[in-house]
Amino acid sequence: MLRMDDGAVAAAMFTTNQFAAAPVRISRDYLRNSRGHASVLIVNSGCANAATGPHGYADAQLIGDCVAQECGCAPDAVLMNSTGIIGKRLPVNNIEKAIVPLASSCVQGSAESFARAIMTTDTRLKMSTRLVDAIGSNGVANANSQNVKNTMNQAQIRVTGVAKGAGMIHPNMATMIAVITTDAALEPNELDAMLRVAVEQSFHRISIDGDTSTNDSVFAFATAQRGAAADHKELQRAFCEVARELAHMIVCDGEGFTRAFEVRVRGAASATDALAVSKTMATSMLVRCAITGGDPNWGRLLAAAGRSGAKVDPERVSLCVGDVVLFQHGQPADTPKQIAAAEFSKANVIIELDLGLGAHEDFFISSGLTQEYVKLNSEYST
Amino acid sequence: MLRMDDGAVAAAMFTTNQFAAAPVRISRDYLRNSRGHASVLIVNSGCANAATGPHGYADAQLIGDCVAQECGCAPDAVLMNSTGIIGKRLPVNNIEKAIVPLASSCVQGSAESFARAIMTTDTRLKMSTRLVDAIGSNGVANANSQNVKNTMNQAQIRVTGVAKGAGMIHPNMATMIAVITTDAALEPNELDAMLRVAVEQSFHRISIDGDTSTNDSVFAFATAQRGAAADHKELQRAFCEVARELAHMIVCDGEGFTRAFEVRVRGAASATDALAVSKTMATSMLVRCAITGGDPNWGRLLAAAGRSGAKVDPERVSLCVGDVVLFQHGQPADTPKQIAAAEFSKANVIIELDLGLGAHEDFFISSGLTQEYVKLNSEYST
Numbered sequence: 001m002l003r004m005d006d007g008a009v010a011a012a013m014f015t016t017n018q019f020a021a022a023p024v025r026i027s028r029d030y031l032r033n034s035r036g037h038a039s040v041l042i043v044n045s046g047c048a049n050a051a052t053g054p055h056g057y058a059d060a061q062l063i064g065d066c067v068a069q070e071c072g073c074a075p076d077a078v079l080m081n082s083t084g085i086i087g088k089r090l091p092v093n094n095i096e097k098a099i100v101p102l103a104s105s106c107v108q109g110s111a112e113s114f115a116r117a118i119m120t121t122d123t124r125l126k127m128s129t130r131l132v133d134a135i136g137s138n139g140v141a142n143a144n145s146q147n148v149k150n151t152m153n154q155a156q157i158r159v160t161g162v163a164k165g166a167g168m169i170h171p172n173m174a175t176m177i178a179v180i181t182t183d184a185a186l187e188p189n190e191l192d193a194m195l196r197v198a199v200e201q202s203f204h205r206i207s208i209d210g211d212t213s214t215n216d217s218v219f220a221f222a223t224a225q226r227g228a229a230a231d232h233k234e235l236q237r238a239f240c241e242v243a244r245e246l247a248h249m250i251v252c253d254g255e256g257f258t259r260a261f262e263v264r265v266r267g268a269a270s271a272t273d274a275l276a277v278s279k280t281m282a283t284s285m286l287v288r289c290a291i292t293g294g295d296p297n298w299g300r301l302l303a304a305a306g307r308s309g310a311k312v313d314p315e316r317v318s319l320c321v322g323d324v325v326l327f328q329h330g331q332p333a334d335t336p337k338q339i340a341a342a343e344f345s346k347a348n349v350i351i352e353l354d355l356g357l358g359a360h361e362d363f364f365i366s367s368g369l370t371q372e373y374v375k376l377n378s379e380y381s382t
Numbered sequence: 383m384l385r386m387d388d389g390a391v392a393a394a395m396f397t398t399n400q401f402a403a404a405p406v407r408i409s410r411d412y413l414r415n416s417r418g419h420a421s422v423l424i425v426n427s428g429c430a431n432a433a434t435g436p437h438g439y440a441d442a443q444l445i446g447d448c449v450a451q452e453c454g455c456a457p458d459a460v461l462m463n464s465t466g467i468i469g470k471r472l473p474v475n476n477i478e479k480a481i482v483p484l485a486s487s488c489v490q491g492s493a494e495s496f497a498r499a500i501m502t503t504d505t506r507l508k509m510s511t512r513l514v515d516a517i518g519s520n521g522v523a524n525a526n527s528q529n530v531k532n533t534m535n536q537a538q539i540r541v542t543g544v545a546k547g548a549g550m551i552h553p554n555m556a557t558m559i560a561v562i563t564t565d566a567a568l569e570p571n572e573l574d575a576m577l578r579v580a581v582e583q584s585f586h587r588i589s590i591d592g593d594t595s596t597n598d599s600v601f602a603f604a605t606a607q608r609g610a611a612a613d614h615k616e617l618q619r620a621f622c623e624v625a626r627e628l629a630h631m632i633v634c635d636g637e638g639f640t641r642a643f644e645v646r647v648r649g650a651a652s653a654t655d656a657l658a659v660s661k662t663m664a665t666s667m668l669v670r671c672a673i674t675g676g677d678p679n680w681g682r683l684l685a686a687a688g689r690s691g692a693k694v695d696p697e698r699v700s701l702c703v704g705d706v707v708l709f710q711h712g713q714p715a716d717t718p719k720q721i722a723a724a725e726f727s728k729a730n731v732i733i734e735l736d737l738g739l740g741a742h743e744d745f746f747i748s749s750g751l752t753q754e755y756v757k758l759n760s761e762y763s764t
Contacts, residue, residue: 015689016689017685017688017689018687018688018689018693018694018695018696019684019685019687019688019694019696020688048681050681050684050685051681051684051696051709051712051714052713052714053696053697053712053713053714054712055713085679085681086679086680086681086682086684086685087680087681087684087708087709087714088714089714211666211667211668211682211685211686211689212685212689213685214681214684214685214688284593285593285667285759286593286759289756289759289760290759290760292756292760293759293760293761295760295761297467297468298468298469299430299432299433299467299468299469299596300468300593302401302432302433302468302469302596303399303401303432303468303593303594303595303596304593305400305401306399306400306401306402306596307397307398307399307400307593307594311400312400312401313400314400314401314433314435315435326469327433327469330433330435330436331434331435331437332433332434332435332469332470332471368760369756369760370756370760371753371756371757371760373671373756374671374674374751374752374753374755374756375753377667377668377671377672377675378671378672378674378675378677378750378751378752378753379675379677
C-alpha cells in the first residue's frame with residue numbers, strides 16, 4: 001500500500017489490452033471521477049483479477065471500499081492493481097483482513113519498502129531517484145537534474161520511481177507495475193503529460209516477450225509536499241531518466257536473462273518507420289536467439305528490418321554492432337566473424353541501423369531469448 | 383533441379399521482405415517477362431544469396447544463364463531459389479560445375495527425388511498428392527478429389543506438392559520453399575489465382591517463429607501433359623488440400639517440435655479481426671510456452687486475443703480447448719485444471735475462441751516453443 005496526503009495529484013497509463021483486469025478498469029474510472037486525484041494505491045500479487053467478469057469487478061470494488069474506509073478517504077481516491085494468474089477470483093477475505101494492519105504500518109518516505117513489497121519474481125529491487133532544484137528562494141532552477149547521493153536540501157524536488165518486472169513465471173506474473181512519485185506541485189494535466197512523455201521513451205521501448213498483459217500499469221503521483229515548483233523541462237527530464245532507468249532494470253531482470261541489447265535506428269523516412277524497424281529487430285525471436293548465443297548472425301537483423309513494414313531500400317542500408325561495420329550501402333562488409341562475435345557477446349550489445357532515407361530515429365531495448373525463459377514459462381500454472 | 387516440358391505455365395508467390403534475396407527478385411522478374419511460363423526450377427542450400435547487393439544478383443543471373451544454356455531454354459524460363467546463410471556470396475563455381483550432371487540426371491515424374499533433394503534440416507520428406515477426374519471422355523468431373531493410393535488412370539489429373547520446412551538451425555535455413563505441380567491445362571492467370579487461394583489458406587496460416595524470411599517462395603507449374611481440363615472448383619480444392627497438408631507437415635517438422643496447435647476463431651466482427659485474433663493467439667510466445675508444457679494457462683490465450691487490435695468484448699467471449707469449455711460469456715468456466723491440462727497435453731491441441739460479435743472466422747496453426755528451438759537457434763552461425 002502506498003499512501004499519499006489527501007489531495008495528491010495522480011495520473012496513470014494502463015494496458016491497452018481489451019481484457020484489461022478489473023483493477024485496471026476501476027482505477028481508470030476512479031481517476032476520471034476524481035479528475036486526477038488519489039490518496040492510496042494498493043497492489044496485490046498472485047491473482048491478476050483479469051477475465052473474471054462482473055464478479056471480479058465487484059471484488060476489486062469491495063477491496064477499494066475497505067481501503068477507503070480504513071484510510072478515511074473517498075472510494076475513488078483509491079487506485080489499485082493486481083498481478084498474477086489470469087482467470088482466478090481474488091481471495092477477498094484474506095485481503096480484507098490485511099488492510100487494517102497495512103494502513104497503520106505505512107510510514108512516510110518509505111518508497112524502498114514499497115518497491116520491495118511489490119517484488120514478485122523480481123530478483124532485484126527496482127528503484128530510481130533524481131533531484132531537481134526547486135524554483136523558490138533564488139528563483140532559478142538548476143539546469144541539470146542529478147543523481148541522488150546522500151544529500152538533499154529543502155530547495156530540491158525529488159522524483160522517485162519504483163517498478164516490478166515483467167517476469168512471467170509461476171505464478172504467472174504477467175504484469176509490469178511502475179510508480180513514479182514527486183513532491184513537486186503539479187496540476188493533474190501537467191503530471192499526466194509528464195508521465196506520457198516519460199513512458200513513451202522508456203516502458204514503451206522495451207519488450208520481454210511481446211505480450212501486452214492485462215494488468216500493465218504505470219502510476220504517477222505529485223504530492224506537492226514541498227509546495228514548490230520546479231522548472232518543467234528539468235522535471236520532465238528527471239521523469240524520463242527515472243522511467244528509462246526502471247525500464248532498463250526490468251529488461252535486465254527478465255527470466256532467464258543473460259544479455260541485453262539495444263537497437264538504434266536512424267535515417268528512417270518517418271517516425272513510425274523508425275519505431276517499426278527498431279521494434280521488429282529487437283523483438284525478432286531469431287535475433288533474440290542469436291543474441292543469446294553471441295552469434296554474429298547479422299542477416300537476421302536485416303531480415304527483421306525488411307519485414308517490419310517500414311520503407312527499406314537495401315542499397316542504402318548500413319548496419320553496425322558496437323564499433324564494427326557489418327553491412328554498408330547494400331553490401332556485406334566482410335568483417336571477420338570473430339570480431340563480430342566479440343561484439344555480439346558483450347553484456348550490452350548495441351546495434352545501429354542506418355536506413356539512409358530520412359532524418360527520423362528511434363530505439364528499442366530487449367534481451368536474448370534463453371532456454372531458461374522457455375523452461376520457466378512452460379511450467380504448470382497449477 | 384526440376385525440369386518441365388517447354389512452355390509449362392508457371393506462377394509463384396514470394397516473400398514480402400524488402401531484403402528479398404537475389405533469386406527471389408530474379409524469379410519475380412523472369413516470371414513477369416515470360417508472362418507466366420517456365421521450364422526449369424533450380425534450388426541450392428547453404429547460402430541464401432540475400433543482402434548480397436548487385437554482386438549477388440549477378441551471381442544468381444549467371445547460374446540461371448548456365449542452366450538455360452544446358453537445358454536449351456530461354457534465360458527467363460529458369461526460376462530459382464536459394465536457402466541458407468544471409469549475407470554470404472554464392473559459391474558460383476561449385477554450382478556451375480554441378481549443372482551439367484544435374485540437367486542430364488533429371489527423370490520424369492520424380493517429384494519425390496526433388497522433394498528429397500530440397501530437404502535441409504528437415505527430418506521428414508514433405509510431399510502430398512491429390513487426383514482430380516479430368517473433364518474429357520465422359521465429360522463429367524468427379525465431385526470429389528481423393529487421396530492417391532496406388533491407382534491412377536489416364537482420365538485423372540494429378541496435383542502434387544513438395545516442400546522444405548522452415549527450420550532455421552545452422553546453417554540458418556531461414557526459408558520455406560514449396561512447389562506444386564499439376565498436369566492440368568491451365569492459363570497463367572488461372573494457375574496464379576489457384577495458387578493464391580491455396581497459399582492464403584495454408585502457408586499464410588502457419589508460423590514457426592514469426593519471421594518472414596528473405597527467401598520464402600511457393601512455385602506452381604501446370605505442364606498440360608494430359609492436355610485435359612479439370613473442373614476448376616475440384617482442381618482448386620485439390621490445390622488447397624495439398625498446400626494445407628504441406629503446411630501442416632512444415633509445422634510438425636519445425637526445430638524442437640513437440641506439439642502442434644490450431645487456433646480457430648469465429649464470431650469476429652470482420653475477416654481482418656478473425657485473422658488478427660487467431661494469428662496473435664497462435665504466435666504469442668507465452669501461449670506457445672504454455673502449449674509446450676501442456677499447461678492449461680488459458681488466461682494467456684485471452685490476453686493475446688485482447689491485445690490483437692481486433693474488436694473484443696470480454697463479456698461475449700467464449701473459449702474452448704478440445705471439447706472443454708474454459709471461459710464462457712465473460713466468466714471462467716471453473717473447469718478442473720486436470721481436465722484442461724489433458725486437452726493442452728494432446729499431440730494436436732485445438733483451441734476455439736468465439737468472439738460473439740459477428741459471422742467472420744479464421745484459423746492459424748503453430749507449435750509449442752521449446753528449449754530445443756532456442757538452443758538450436760542460439761548456436762554459432764560460424
